[in-house]
Amino acid sequence: MTTPHGHHPQDQKTVRAYLQQIRQISARPRVLGYSRARFGDGWGMQITNRGVCDTRDLLLVQTFGGTAGGCANDDGDGAAGERRGVDPYTHHPMDRHGVDIDHIVPLAAAWDLGAYAWPEAQRRAFANDMQRNLVVTASEVNREKSDSTLSEWLPPVERCGYCARFVRVVGDYGLALSAADVQTAREACDL
Template identity: 30%
Template sequence: MDFRCLLAGVLCLPVAVLTGCTAASQDAPPPQVAVPPEADASQPQTDAPPSDASPPGIPDAATAKSWLAELTVAPEGSMDGYDREKFPHWSNGPDNCNTREAVLKRDGENVQTGSDCYPTSGTWNSPYDGGSWTKPSDVDIDHVVPLAAAWRSGAAQWTQQQREAFANDLDSPQLIAVTDNINQEKGDQTPDQWMPSKTGYHCTYASMWVASKHKYKLTITDSEKGALDTALGTC
């Protein structure tokens, strides 16, 4: 291929690419630096990680450890008489939105709702497994301390009103939006039986569990306490 050169052969360009080359002037301006185009607002931005769901009232590690030490250790109670309907859940609040809708709105990003309070769009990032969802149907509201686990640790003796307050508690870290099948996998298991797959979330999960059991004066088993102590040790 025929080349014509600039500056005594220092820079050579193919004629097929550039024709009419002449000796470069010493006064030639420096090459311009290309400026990248502005980010397209329609495309997802990845410079910041998405925010995970974060319910209110999560204690710091020191407080959680202190509260754990105050919990009563006792054998797990019976499931006799348990019925999920004994914990009326997803009650309507003063704004006529039910508890599930309130948590979806609280824990999601850019959530838009219809006139009936149900989300029509948004993004939900599940801290248990790192899943990210744009359909509310892919998200469950997890009772951090499951209703059945609460029943076995003291709630069997509560009034219906107390159980309803527990099942719809928006002021404590007892309700959180997570991937639906992860919530179903967890079921009514306690921390000695199940923990989130994201090990980096174990500290937070244990802190939420302890906060809920402490608030409602629920008991824990020996193995449950051991698992919580281990998880809080990662904080």
């Protein structure tokens, strides 16, 4: 178990490995032309065993159970009950009525760090990447974070784990990382 500012050895290993391969730049540029629409018109649709769902609704059902949009939870017994979730950034309880879907690497930041040059299909996949880049979090936390990168915002708990997820997304998608973000990741993980 981690303490609020502790870390798992695997997170340290991940950050160390990814920082060796990520292209580092002096500072985050601001690239003209960003808009949310450059990453697709809303959430992507997916056909799953839970129904025809958009990415947001599927994440809500996975986190809280119940139903959302065209998605329905089925825990194997046919039950569709709802449950509370735990915010990954604060560890506070949350329910579906006060949450947002957070892009760990924000879309605006990704645009600035290299996504501006991607084809539209790659940007759409990035915006809907549930395995690496999306997490359900409390609305106020997500809005505080906004389009910040590591040097501008870290969660109050499990900072190294957050840095590990962030650099994994950056590395897997071939984005760049600013020197300040690299330093923040190193400090958060005691590297």
